[in-house]
Amino acid sequence: MKQVTIYDIAKEANVSVATVSRVLNNTAPVKDSTRSKIMRLIDEYQFQPNALARGLSKKETGTIGVILPDVTNPFFPEVFSGIERMARDMGYTFFLCDTIGDYERESQYLNILREKQVDGIIFLGGRINLSKCKPELVDEVVETANRIPLVLVNGDLPGTSLYRVITNESKGAEIATQYLIDSGHRDIAFIAGNDNMTTTAQKVRAFKRIMKRNGLHVSGERVLYGDFSMASGERLMNRILSNEDRPTAVFCVNDFTAVGALKAAMKAGIGVPDDISIIGFDDIPLASAIYPELTTVKQQMDILGATAVQVLHKLIMKENVKKLTVIEPELVVRESTLSRDAIQ
Amino acid sequence: MKQVTIYDIAKEANVSVATVSRVLNNTAPVKDSTRSKIMRLIDEYQFQPNALARGLSKKETGTIGVILPDVTNPFFPEVFSGIERMARDMGYTFFLCDTIGDYERESQYLNILREKQVDGIIFLGGRINLSKCKPELVDEVVETANRIPLVLVNGDLPGTSLYRVITNESKGAEIATQYLIDSGHRDIAFIAGNDNMTTTAQKVRAFKRIMKRNGLHVSGERVLYGDFSMASGERLMNRILSNEDRPTAVFCVNDFTAVGALKAAMKAGIGVPDDISIIGFDDIPLASAIYPELTTVKQQMDILGATAVQVLHKLIMKENVKKLTVIEPELVVRESTLSRDAIQ
DNA sequence: TCGGCAATTGTAATGGGTTTCACTTTCGCT
DNA sequence: AGCGAAAGTGAAACCCATTACAATTGCCGA
Known part of the structure; x- marks a missing residue:
């Protein structure tokens, strides 16, 4: 059961692969009749472009790596949810990497993400103390940030100047x-x-x-x-x-x-x-x-996530962004506190 | 800043790319002196093989797609955590796809995952009623399952016979x-x-x-x-x-x-x-x-996840697996229940 | 010293797209 | 009618690895 390729479509439509690619990506004008013929074939053959091949030649994958210390801690899914909501419409998909708080794994994942050619990385530091981690890891993160857009959320690496989104x-x-x-x-x-x-x-x-x-x-x-x-x-x-x-x-x-x-x-x-x-x-x-x-x-975790995506996206697009974005927290009064005015 | 490729390493080492690839994957004997020379260069140049290219030619990506209806619902991170723990050592990485309970998105993600050439898909049905969803989606899932190993966790698609892992x-x-x-x-x-x-x-x-x-x-x-x-x-x-x-x-x-x-x-x-x-x-x-x-x-959510991975992995390896795996739940007595023996 | 097998290594095809460059048509306008 | 610009299309290089196949080398026993 071989995969249907762009070549199959091209041959069937009596055009070159370039033309098929053009209707696929809308990257150049194609005659209407040609376009519709190709579209019909794509539909008929259920053709789906191979994202690996595309990524390989375009040097962009539409993929973002999200590194966090613990999916099981409700804080992070909330942030992730914000990330997803914001980035999905931009066409990104996510590698979720749970380091279970292990610096070793952080470094491993950083490598894997680089190999997988992600367009960017969002690093949720959260409650983990990045400032205390091994110098090698700091280097590793900085080194990665030099090659791939990287945004740190609620974390800091002293002595470095990474892009950050944090809660005040x-x-x-x-x-x-x-x-x-x-x-x-x-x-x-x-x-x-x-x-x-x-x-x-x-x-x-x-x-x-x-x-x-x-x-x-x-x-x-x-x-x-x-x-x-x-x-x-x-x-x-x-x-x-x-x-x-x-x-x-x-x-x-x-x-x-x-x-x-x-x-x-x-x-x-x-x-x-x-x-x-x-x-x-x-x-x-x-x-x-x-x-x-x-x-x-x-902490507006969804906004934290969404903002991280926006910053990252601008980095990817090589637009200008502030190094530091601060999200303001807000008080939510519920039932576990009581005014003492009466008893004072 | 161009990426260092296997060609660069090969040229520098005065060998062919094939040889470099061989030391990379340990797929054939290489003379010790050659090997160490190459290894040194890999290290020196910080060479990292491009996973896209590798995936393209090997037709396997070491990537699994996990589809779930809501990361924010603590049930799913628990399962995901089980998935991760089990599959990491097998060398898999995960696309996490949150459908926010939307069938539309399910189908979108199914497509994206196919395009990204994932090795398999784990579909966490959870509390969502798969049996009530549109027939098109059922077809879509079945169609996908025909092309890519797919495991359903705590879900069912009546009228189909997909591989499933469920809690009793x-x-x-x-x-x-x-x-x-x-x-x-x-x-x-x-x-x-x-x-x-x-x-x-x-x-x-x-x-x-x-x-x-x-x-x-x-x-x-x-x-x-x-x-x-x-x-x-x-x-x-x-x-x-x-x-x-x-x-x-x-x-x-x-x-x-x-x-x-x-x-x-x-x-x-x-x-x-x-x-x-x-x-x-x-x-x-x-x-x-x-x-x-x-x-x-x-519900042993981590085991649910880990088992799903095992089943999926066997499917990927084309080994034999049971269509249905059942995980037994167990009672956890804590403080919210009391014996009525006394008052009866 | 020679055939034969194992160990090493290289060449080139392959995977499935995108994109540059060049070429052919087709228009709009004078 | 004639010309330049725009539209439409194709050939081939390129992205970066893997791998089948071929070739070379080295070492063995005879």
């Missing part, structure tokens, strides 16, 4: 903190992620900054470091609750952590939001799936 | 029902999905069968039809609760629905599992993220 996480943390304070909270704890990651550092800094600006003190034990997981949220919340001097609100570095914290509170019989308010970050679907629904800072 | 959903529903009964429940409600979908029909049938087998009656109003969404779970649970005659347990067609139901109960001040037990289906991560953690029937 500092701003988000500021908004969340200020919101809690405006709601009357005075004693607020922050459950952070790994302390060596920039996303944690940024948020901690923002948190302290706003507290200070409002004349509030942040004692050392009110900032707890974990690892972004639900489990760590649960564990750290338990630590907070075991203390007789309990804060009235807890700000979590991400929704996963917040959900863990929430669970810990419920299990301990502490009412949320009545006894303690909890606020998360990201607004993954999970946030509104639970009870009480989580107040959180929404 | 009937069995799962039986187990769940029996478990509730064994726990002492006598009055159980079932919140189903759309009534025209096979997955719903199968589970409803299994539910009634087991109830009957245990001498229990299922009144008409104890089976409610929704649409698999959280919202419908919430709505239908409210309906159940508005009735003064309330069941002691509710079995939900999937976890999403169950989470909605759980939320409705909590909001209504009905304790779970103290006042009412709830059991779900799938065991998506969400199930164990909420409080109380959801008792559910686990």
Whole structure:
């Protein structure tokens, strides 16, 4: 069962392959009668051009590689969904590469994508700490970016200047903190992620900054470091609750952590939001799936993805783009926070 | 910046491209000195073979297309993750195609994947009712399956005989029902999905069968039809609760629905599992993220994915495979169900 | 020293498109 | 009618690998 080729169509239509190619790509005028004859044959033979051959000669494949650390983490599918929606109409298809957080695999995938001649790469750094990874990988990424358009989403490689699309996480943390304070909270704890990651550092800094600006003190034990997981949220919340001097609100570095914290509170019989308010970050679907629904800072993940595509597309088209694009997060007030005005 | 080709390497090494190709693919003996000389050059020039060219001549691309209805639904990333883990070591890369439940797009993607010369296709039917879709699409899928190895996961196209990997959903529903009964429940409600979908029909049938087998009656109003969404779970649970005659347990067609139901109960001040037990289906991560953690029937999504890959791989290798592979689900008891033994 | 087989290596065809360049028609206009 | 421009088309090179087939070399035992 051999594949029908452009040659078969050409022969059948008594024209050259060039002409068939022209009607296929609309790249030059073709007489109407010729065109329709060819189209009929294409239809009849169910001819489908071989994308490999096309890619080989055009040096463009209409394919984009998306690298992410974990498909199973709801954050990424949301971003991917934004990428897809935006790029599909541009005619792109996607290689999805899940590195399961393994730098080794990142580098492997980078190679594979180059070999497959993708038109561009979107690298979802997400919560992974790119700044701590092996220098070889940094080189590898930079090297790749020199040859293929590459956009980093929510990540950074210090010492390099790659194209990036990021959420303004500092701003988000500021908004969340200020919101809690405006709601009357005075004693607020922050459950952070790994302390060596920039996303944690940024948020901690923002948190302290706003507290200070409002004349509030942040004692050392009110900032707890974990690892972004639900489990760590649960564990750290338990630590907070075991203390007789309990804060009235807890700000979590991400929704996963917040959900863990929430669970810990419920299990301990502490009412949320009545006894303690909890606020998360990201607004993954999970946030509104639970009870009480989580107040959180929404990262517009679909927009993050869509924007990354736009930037990448411009790079591919060799148009001018800003190196850095910042997406603003927004507060989503739901049920896990309560105003303290009454009780102050 | 022209790409380094096998010709460049060959010329530099004073050998023919054939020889270079041979060391690249280890397809014939090459003298050690020659080999190492070539390897050194490959390294030095950072030569990477062009996968398009290779695919074109080998007629195999090491690429698999995965079609699914919604990346954003946690069920699918889980399956995808299983696919990836299994297939990566076999050297495959994946095109991820999200149809957002649109039949039009399914057909588009099928075409694109054919053009891109994928080695095989994994079609995640999931909760989408393939049996109701347009006949053209059925033809399209069958037609594709005739040309390219194709495996259907958790789906079916009546009137066709495609290779399939499915979860034994009937069995799962039986187990769940029996478990509730064994726990002492006598009055159980079932919140189903759309009534025209096979997955719903199968589970409803299994539910009634087991109830009957245990001498229990299922009144008409104890089976409610929704649409698999959280919202419908919430709505239908409210309906159940508005009735003064309330069941002691509710079995939900999937976890999403169950989470909605759980939320409705909590909001209504009905304790779970103290006042009412709830059991779900799938065991998506969400199930164990909420409080109380959801008792559910686990679909082994990673195994589903991994198995699909194994079947597909055998098809690609033209080995013999069974048309149908069934994965057995298993009960996961957590916190949302309670034994009624005491109160009976 | 010679035939024969294995080990190495090269030549050229092949896979299926796109595209440059050149050539032939066909028009529009003067 | 005559001319230049535009339309329409084809031949052949090119993209970058793999591979069938052929050729050469090296080493063995006789």
